[in-house]
Amino acid sequence: xxxxxxxxxxxxxxxxxxxxxxxxxxxxxxxxxxxxxxxxxxxxxxxxxxxxxxxxxxxxxxxxxxxxxxxxxxxxxxxxxxxxxxxxxxxxxxxxxxxxxxxxxxxxxxxxxxxxxxxxxxxxxxxxxxxxxxxxxxxxxxxxxxxxxxxxxxxxxxxxxxxxxxxxxxxxxxxxxxxxxxxxxxxxxxxxxxxxxxxxxxxxxxxxxxxxxxxxxxxxxxxxxxxxxxxxxxxxxxxxxxxxxxxxxxxxxxxxxxxxxxxxxxxxxxxxxxxxxxxxxxxxxxxxxxxxxxxxxxxxxxxxxxxxxxxxxxxxxxxxxxxxxxxxxxxxxxxxxxxxxxxxxxxxxxxxxxxxxxxxxxxxxxxxxxxxxxxxxxxxxxxxxxxxxxxxxxxxxxxxxxxxxxxxxxxxxxxxxxxxxxxxxxxxxxxxxxxxxxxxxxxxxxxxxxxxxxxxxxxxxxxxxxxxxxxxxxxxxxxxxxxxxxxxxxxxxxxxxxxxxxxxxxxxxxxxxxx
Amino acid sequence: xxxxxxxxxxxxxxxxxxxxxxxxxxxxxxxxxxxxxxxxxxxxxxxxxxxxxxxxxxxxxxxxxxxxxxxxxxxxxxxxxxxxxxxxxxxxxxxxxxxxxxxxxxxxxxxxxxxxxxxxxxxxxxxxxxxxxxxxxxxxxxxxxxxxxxxxxxxxxxxxxxxxxxxxxxxxxxxxxxxxxxxxxxxxxxxxxxxxxxxxxxxxxxxxxxxxxxxxxxxxxxxxxxxxxxxxxxxxxxxxxxxxxxxxxxxxxxxxxxxxxxxxxxxxxxxxxxxxxxxxxxxxxxxxxxxxxxxxxxxxxxxxxxxxxxxxxxxxxxxxxxxxxxxxxxxxxxxxxxxxxxxxxxxxxxxxxxxxxxxxxxxxxxxxxxxxxxxxxxxxxx
Numbered sequence: 001x002x003x004x005x006x007x008x009x010x011x012x013x014x015x016x017x018x019x020x021x022x023x024x025x026x027x028x029x030x031x032x033x034x035x036x037x038x039x040x041x042x043x044x045x046x047x048x049x050x051x052x053x054x055x056x057x058x059x060x061x062x063x064x065x066x067x068x069x070x071x072x073x074x075x076x077x078x079x080x081x082x083x084x085x086x087x088x089x090x091x092x093x094x095x096x097x098x099x100x101x102x103x104x105x106x107x108x109x110x111x112x113x114x115x116x117x118x119x120x121x122x123x124x125x126x127x128x129x130x131x132x133x134x135x136x137x138x139x140x141x142x143x144x145x146x147x148x149x150x151x152x153x154x155x156x157x158x159x160x161x162x163x164x165x166x167x168x169x170x171x172x173x174x175x176x177x178x179x180x181x182x183x184x185x186x187x188x189x190x191x192x193x194x195x196x197x198x199x200x201x202x203x204x205x206x207x208x209x210x211x212x213x214x215x216x217x218x219x220x221x222x223x224x225x226x227x228x229x230x231x232x233x234x235x236x237x238x239x240x241x242x243x244x245x246x247x248x249x250x251x252x253x254x255x256x257x258x259x260x261x262x263x264x265x266x267x268x269x270x271x272x273x274x275x276x277x278x279x280x281x282x283x284x285x286x287x288x289x290x291x292x293x294x295x296x297x298x299x300x301x302x303x304x305x306x307x308x309x310x311x312x313x314x315x316x317x318x319x320x321x322x323x324x325x326x327x328x329x330x331x332x333x334x335x336x337x338x339x340x341x342x343x344x345x346x347x348x349x350x351x352x353x354x355x356x357x358x359x360x361x362x363x364x365x366x367x368x369x370x371x372x373x374x375x376x377x378x379x380x381x382x383x384x385x386x387x388x389x390x391x392x393x394x395x396x397x398x399x400x401x402x403x404x405x406x407x408x409x410x411x412x413x414x415x416x417x418x419x420x421x422x423x424x425x426x427x428x429x430x431x432x433x434x435x436x437x438x439x440x441x442x443x444x445x446x447x448x449x450x451x452x453x454x455x456x457x458x459x460x461x462x463x464x465x466x467x468x469x470x471x472x473x474x475x476x477x478x479x480x481x482x483x484x485x486x487x488x489x490x491x492x493x494x495x496x497x498x499x500x501x502x503x504x505x506x507x508x509x510x511x512x513x514x515x
Numbered sequence: 516x517x518x519x520x521x522x523x524x525x526x527x528x529x530x531x532x533x534x535x536x537x538x539x540x541x542x543x544x545x546x547x548x549x550x551x552x553x554x555x556x557x558x559x560x561x562x563x564x565x566x567x568x569x570x571x572x573x574x575x576x577x578x579x580x581x582x583x584x585x586x587x588x589x590x591x592x593x594x595x596x597x598x599x600x601x602x603x604x605x606x607x608x609x610x611x612x613x614x615x616x617x618x619x620x621x622x623x624x625x626x627x628x629x630x631x632x633x634x635x636x637x638x639x640x641x642x643x644x645x646x647x648x649x650x651x652x653x654x655x656x657x658x659x660x661x662x663x664x665x666x667x668x669x670x671x672x673x674x675x676x677x678x679x680x681x682x683x684x685x686x687x688x689x690x691x692x693x694x695x696x697x698x699x700x701x702x703x704x705x706x707x708x709x710x711x712x713x714x715x716x717x718x719x720x721x722x723x724x725x726x727x728x729x730x731x732x733x734x735x736x737x738x739x740x741x742x743x744x745x746x747x748x749x750x751x752x753x754x755x756x757x758x759x760x761x762x763x764x765x766x767x768x769x770x771x772x773x774x775x776x777x778x779x780x781x782x783x784x785x786x787x788x789x790x791x792x793x794x795x796x797x798x799x800x801x802x803x804x805x806x807x808x809x810x811x812x813x814x815x816x817x818x819x820x821x822x823x824x825x826x827x828x829x830x831x832x833x834x835x836x837x838x839x840x841x842x843x844x845x846x847x848x849x850x851x852x853x854x855x856x857x858x859x860x861x862x863x864x865x866x867x868x869x870x871x872x873x874x875x876x877x878x879x880x881x882x883x884x885x886x887x888x889x890x891x892x893x894x895x896x897x
Contacts, residue, residue, distance in 0.1 A: 218662055218870050221863055226775050251775075254777075404553055408784040409778075426816045428816075437588060470553060
């Protein structure tokens with residue numbers, strides 16, 4: 001049911017497994033590979049009939065969603081094929097696709113989809129023979145990988161036990177944290193200076209809003225909650241301590257005065273000009289800048305948002321606070337192990353125990369607590385265990401987590417880089433991602449969420465922190481960030497002028513996986 | 516479903532587990548809190564040993580058990596087109612006998628609210644079939660979490676609404692013992708009371724080996740529950756508040772209270788009484804299914820029209836909808852009954868730190884300050 005192929009020659013193996021034929025979807029570029037496949041026909045070359053070609057204008061249009069959808073609907077393998085480097089009819093589509101494909105393969109691999117199912121090739125219009133051989137080779141590899149199986153097999157009412165023929169993946173525990181919690185005196189002193197600064201910013205009108213943290217005594221969760229302060233008197237509610245785990249910069253793109261493209265033009269008298277074709281219809285006082293309390297990790301999202309043209313940096317006042325690491329109960333957050341702490345260097349105001357200083361770039365005289373001792377990020381070892389397990393084990397590991405996903409979208413809401421006005425999961429003509437919190441919908445959502453953050457995620461772990469199902473979203477993001485760093489020597493959130501890694505290319509990018 | 520001849524027994528923990536195993540082997544599907552490999556949550560169990568029976572604070576699952584009455588996803592109709600005609604086949608109703616074990620009293624009340632929604636208007640056969648086949652076993656609370664506010668909306672830690680069987684841990688005399696000491700002590704004993712005909716049937720085969728309880732034990736348990744009730748430390752939301760809240764619709768207070776809302780639906784998905792669903796199709800021109808799945812009013816797609824128009828076009832209007840539905844629209848149609856049962860899950864998990872009880876109290880207070888005369892008439896305090 002619900003497959004693009006008829007069950008009769010779909011991927012259902014018979015009892016003896018002999019009649020099963022792999023189904024391959026080929027995403028072929030119109031100019032090279034499609035013509036190349038045509039050439040194979042003209043040359044009367046025989047190749048297995050298992051491939052269905054979907055013609056794209058360019059491999060640059062290869063969308064992770066297309067690949068995912070093919071697998072979701074029963075394809076056992078996917079080929080993406082287009083023009084050789086240098087031959088792209090849109091100049092660089094295939095080069096961008098090469099980077100995207102590299103990331104997509106690694107994500108697929110991490111989530112336990114057998115890499116033998118996804119193939120890339122350069123096939124020109126004259127390479128009919130190469131196309132025929134490619135299809136024959138891929139069919140054999142996919143045959144070895146076997147049928148994709150019923151993606152939606154696990155009923156929600158049944159609980160898989162994570163067991164596979166090789167046993168479940170067991171992740172190593174995080175070792176002892178490299179340091180303890182900050183002292184109460186320290187956080188109290190910072191809180192005092194922070195409150196004074198916030199009050200001043202609001203009183204002088206330098207900021208129209210201060211986004212900070214406040215304590216909540218009405219929840220059992222050991223976590224400070226956001227405080228959106230606009231009245232100077234309310235600055236007294238602000239706080240700073242090790243429970244300030246969330247990343248408040250997610251509020252920035254929700255602010256009309258901060259988000260680029262939505263900023264209203266300001267007239268010479270300082271009033272917001274709401275004129276239509278020069279005819280003023282209304283005016284109100286100009287909204288001031290928005291001040292936001294940031295840890296060093298959160299600050300990276302300001303850079304990433306700037307880099308992606310989403311944020312008017314002039315409208316943001318970054319208040320850097322000295323971070324010793326954040327904690328959930330007696331567990332230090334994984335992201336803090338390798339971080340030496342301190343104040344974000346991009347801070348417009350640096351607040352420490354000693355006071356609040358403007359334009360201090362994260363350093364205040366007399367405050368020499370940092371850098372703090374570090375330890376390797378515990379996720380390095382965890383990701384290694386996952387990479388070393390086999391695909392079946394990884395699939396079981398992630399499916400067990402994804403099946404608990406409620407599709408509440410808290411991961412998206414808390415992510416500072418999930419700023420799209422309309423998310424892929426909300427697009428329903430066609431429905432790319434099933435809205436249901438079932439295995440099809442949950443796998444698709446978690447897959448695409450991760451892919452849309454490849455090379456962009458700055459590692460604040462707000463998503464994993466918010467997840468009610470405790471899905472290790474941070475581990476997926478972390479694993480992919482390492483792959484991007486290894487391959488493209490790029491770390492997200494460090495340089496506002498750098499091109500995002502999947503939006504650029506180098507002519508000599510590695511392509512060991514492309515035939 | 517008022518209690519008729521409740522049957523009361525004192526049962527040791529191993530006997531509770533044998534009872535569950537008995538139910539499983541006699542064909543009941545048993546759903547119970549599970550803590551292995553994930554957060555504490557309700558799962559169908561194959562053996563009583565998988566169930567998390569209790570902790571010092573009582574059992575708190577991350578989300579409610581509503582998915583066993585209103586699944587996250589279910590097929591309503593299957594269709595197939597061949598030879599120029601279309602065949603429809605309704606999905607069979609789920610009549611599997613099912614025990615929801617280990618719910619808190621507020622969870623059970625939440626399922627009652629859910630039932631009230633699905634009862635109103637044309638009856639929902641999918642929900643009703645599950646509901647009829649389901650028995651609910653609650654375990655009363657031993658401690659209130661900071662976000663708990665059942666008493667503010669008419670419930671209590673020992674509330675019997677929606678329970679077929681209710682279980683209470685009989686606390687050892689010395690309440691001051693530390694969690695560690697309590698953990699080290701031999702297993703608990705429980706007061707098991709079956710409250711309905713369904714409940715009687717549930718314990719029918721196992722109760723022979725249980726000890727009938729005594730008045731003394733019941734008195735002690737009642738006293739215990741009263742103590743827990745006193746620790747639920749939230750101001751009551753008066754039954755008359757629903758009209759006041761309805762008048763707040765256009766008030767600017769909503770801009771303030773809803774400001775931090777990030778527009779996810781963590782609150783609606785974990786909620787025991789949020790009932791909204793989306794209907795969607797999957798399949799091709801040849802065959803497929805019409806299904807329904809959870810949806811939530813706090814997200815913008817919920818009310819988006821095909822034209823692109825969205826009547827609830829701001830996050831403020833969406834959050835207001837959820838709060839007013841729980842505390843105004845539903846009570847107005849159900850004799851003042853609050854749709855919210857005060858489990859506090861939404862408040863505990865909201866990444867923006869919104870606490871629905873505080874939100875409601877703020878709106879009520881603002882409205883009272885605007886209309887001092889009516890405010891006095893609608894004063895809160897139970």
